Amino acid sequence: MKLLKPLITAAALLVAPLALAQDYPNKVVRIVVPYPPGGTVDAVARVVAARLSENLGQQFIVDNRAGASGTIGSNVVAKSAPDGYTLLLQASTFVAGPLLMSNVPYEVERDFTPITNLGAVPLLVTVHAGIPARNFKEFMGAIKAQPKKYTFGTSAVGSASHLAQEAIKYEGNLDFMIIPYKGTAPALTDAVGGHISTMVDALPSTMPHVKSGKLRALAVTSARRLPSLPDVPTVAESGLDGFEMVSWYGLWGPAKMPPDLATKIQQEVVKALRSEQVAKSLGEQGFIVSGATPQEFRTYIRQESEKYARLIKAANIKLEN
Numbered sequence: 001m002k003l004l005k006p007l008i009t010a011a012a013l014l015v016a017p018l019a020l021a022q023d024y025p026n027k028v029v030r031i032v033v034p035y036p037p038g039g040t041v042d043a044v045a046r047v048v049a050a051r052l053s054e055n056l057g058q059q060f061i062v063d064n065r066a067g068a069s070g071t072i073g074s075n076v077v078a079k080s081a082p083d084g085y086t087l088l089l090q091a092s093t094f095v096a097g098p099l100l101m102s103n104v105p106y107e108v109e110r111d112f113t114p115i116t117n118l119g120a121v122p123l124l125v126t127v128h129a130g131i132p133a134r135n136f137k138e139f140m141g142a143i144k145a146q147p148k149k150y151t152f153g154t155s156a157v158g159s160a161s162h163l164a165q166e167a168i169k170y171e172g173n174l175d176f177m178i179i180p181y182k183g184t185a186p187a188l189t190d191a192v193g194g195h196i197s198t199m200v201d202a203l204p205s206t207m208p209h210v211k212s213g214k215l216r217a218l219a220v221t222s223a224r225r226l227p228s229l230p231d232v233p234t235v236a237e238s239g240l241d242g243f244e245m246v247s248w249y250g251l252w253g254p255a256k257m258p259p260d261l262a263t264k265i266q267q268e269v270v271k272a273l274r275s276e277q278v279a280k281s282l283g284e285q286g287f288i289v290s291g292a293t294p295q296e297f298r299t300y301i302r303q304e305s306e307k308y309a310r311l312i313k314a315a316n317i318k319l320e321n
Contacts, residue, residue, distance in 0.1 A: 001077040021248055023262040025058040030250075031087050034073025036066045039155060039184030044118065044249050045089040050281050051272035062089075066182055069097055078111040080158035082257035084265055090124065092248050095301055096308040097158030108305075113257035114297040116266040117290040118232055118250035118273065120280070121202045123164050125158050125214040125235065128194045136219035137237040147175035150197040153187035154180050160247035162310060164200045166219050170315035171240045192217060202247045205283035213256075221245045226286055242246040248290075248304075250297060262294045269292065 002224040004202075033045045042064065065073030070093055080086035088094075098104040107111070108215040125136055133139035143150050157180050165178050179196060181187035184205045192214045192245035193201045199206060200221065209215040219235045222224055223244045235243040251269060253262060272278055279289065292300060311317070 019241045020083060020258060021264045024261060024264060025056055025060075027058065027085060028280065029060045029085050030091050032063045032065055032073045033061055033089055033181035034065050034070040034076075035155065036185050037064050038188075038205075039249065040121070041089060041091050041184075041249065043204050044282070044287070048089070048118065048269065048272055051275055051278050052268060055275075056268060068150075069101065069158065069182075070094065071097070071101070071106075071179065075105045077254055078106045080125075080254050081220075082254040082261075084253060084257065084261050086254065087115070087265070088252040089090045089118075089248060092289065092308075093156045093159035093162070094250070094252075094303060095305050096160075096163055096312075097156065099305070099309055099312055100158050108301065111255050112252040113255055113262055114294050114301060115251040115253055115257075115262050116269050117292040117297045118249045118251060118269065118288050119289040119291075120246045121204065121286045121288065122220045122226060122246050123160060123200050124199050124203050124210070124229075124232075125168075125198065125219040125221065126191070126206050126210060126215055126217050127198050128191060128196075129214055129216055130194055131197060131216070133218065134216075135171075135233065136235060139218055140174060140239060143172075143174045143176055148177065150176045151224065152176055152178045152192055152198045152200065153196040154178055155169065155178060155187055155201060158308075159303055160245055161199075161201045163174060163308060164245040166242065166315050166317045167245060167311060168200070168235065171243065178187045188212075190208060191245065194240065204282075204287070207285065214302040217248065228284075228286060245256050248280055251300075258293070266291070266294055 031045050031049050033042050035041050043063045052060040058110050065076055077086055079087040133142055152165045190196045197319050210217045217232045219238050220231055221235050273289045
């Protein structure tokens with residue numbers, strides 16, 4: 001009997017993760033968004049959460065935990081139980097931010113389980129309607145003519161928005177100030193109000209203000225023009241050859257999440273992303289769906305981290321910018 005007891009215990013440990021995945025979800029699931037409501041990450045999370053709730057018959061709620069360029073909310077997930085009931089929906093800043101900040105309380109690869117890459121959207125370069133530049137080439141000329149006059153707002157340090165602006169500054173040999181905000185929504189509020197000159201941010205958050213006439217679209221950061229904005233040139237076309245920077249969005253759980261559970265959540269997210277309702281909602285905003293497996297997503301994260309590190313080193317990007 002003494003020999004049998006450890007064998008029974010070991011068997012129970014093997015069965016437990018599988019049972020967790022099979023029964024999931026049997027209570028409310030919290031998707032932490034580490035930014036204020038109203039930004040692109042929040043918008044994507046709410047669309048996906050609503051569909052998951054409908055598909056699985058259990059409530060998926062979005063929990064906004066803003067602050068410290070996304071690190072506060074992300075750390076909440078890092079310290080949670082790896083049972084699938086506290087998830088993190090983050091953007092590419094999650095991977096780039098730690099390369100710029102020394103006080104991040106976690107390591108992405110060590111403290112989180114990659115679940116899936118939801119997809120990506122191009123960024124839109126916009127200016128306040130009161131700025132006379134009609135295209136990005138004209139605006140770069142205006143910046144060169146009056147260095148330090150123009151200000152760019154970014155949703156977070158290390159975000160795709162921030163890195164795109166730093167790349168524009170470096171590759172265009174331009175002199176302007178980059179102001180970090182605690183999320184997209186407050187930055188857009190200042191852009192619309194004319195308190196900052198420029199935003200470089202994802203289409204879902206900026207397009208409503210372009211349509212209203214409060215912001216003017218100058219360029220997109222994708223390699224090609226967008227079918228939805230055929231008259232808006234790319235940054236590359238505007239004088240910065242080869243320029244490309246997109247914002248991508250992923251779903252993570254805490255470290256040590258059972259692989260079967262991570263795969264189950266990934267498969268359910270893919271179903272949600274490919275549903276007609278979600279595909280239409282996100283597609284209208286330029287969202288390119290991915291749905292990568294956990295392992296594919298892990299590989300992608302490493303590749304993106306290496307890319308950001310090269311840019312940060314080449315452009316000598318400092319946190320005080």
